[in-house]
Amino acid sequence: MTAASVRLAELGIVLPEVVPPLAAYVPATQVGDLVHTSGQLPLVDGALLAQGKVSENAEGVVDVETAVAAARQCALNALAAVHALVGIDNVKRVVKVTGFVASAPGFSGQPAVVNGASLLLGEVFGDAGVHVRSAVGVAELPLGAPVEVELTVQV
Numbered sequence: 001m002t003a004a005s006v007r008l009a010e011l012g013i014v015l016p017e018v019v020p021p022l023a024a025y026v027p028a029t030q031v032g033d034l035v036h037t038s039g040q041l042p043l044v045d046g047a048l049l050a051q052g053k054v055s056e057n058a059e060g061v062v063d064v065e066t067a068v069a070a071a072r073q074c075a076l077n078a079l080a081a082v083h084a085l086v087g088i089d090n091v092k093r094v095v096k097v098t099g100f101v102a103s104a105p106g107f108s109g110q111p112a113v114v115n116g117a118s119l120l121l122g123e124v125f126g127d128a129g130v131h132v133r134s135a136v137g138v139a140e141l142p143l144g145a146p147v148e149v150e151l152t153v154q155v
Contacts, residue, residue, distance in 0.1 A: 005089050007123075015076060015088065016080050027040075034095065034152055035082050035091075035153050036152050037078040039150045040075075041145040042070035042147055048143060048145055050146050053107070054109070055103075055106075056109060062146040068112065068113055070113075070145070070147045071114055071147045072117060074116075075097075075121060082153055090155045094121045095152040096131055096134075097114065097132075097149060097151055098136070098151075099113065099134065100147065101137050101146065102138055102144075113135065117149045
């Protein structure tokens with residue numbers, strides 16, 4: 001398998017700076033051979049990529065395509081936290097992804113949204129990026145974010 005840093009470069013992806021915690025927690029922690037990240041929001045340079053609840057057909061909310069891009073950014077932010085703690089090239093495999101989607105009433109497309117994170121991890125880690133996953137619809141997320149993603153990786 002190609003090292004993750006090489007694969008990121010091939011994809012033209014630069015990991016962002018670690019998003020500073022919004023409260024009393026750390027971005028990532030290691031227990032044994034597992035690294036767990038805190039939930040990551042779709043922040044870029046301190047600003048959310050989108051804000052609001054996700055829906056397929058209502059005005060004034062985040063559409064699915066935008067939410068998928070937000071989930072991808074969440075995964076990038078989670079990888080940045082992993083990299084800062086242990087180095088991205090020390091990741092042996094992605095174990096689990098948990099995605100939370102702020103959902104408008106009646107929206108049930110959470111799995112499609114969280115695919116934004118899952119597909120990125122597959123692009124970066126290949127077969128080692130295949131993982132178990134939960135995609136959960138929630139009423140609200142911090143700062144009004146449409147998506148939040150946390151990772152567990154083996155190192």
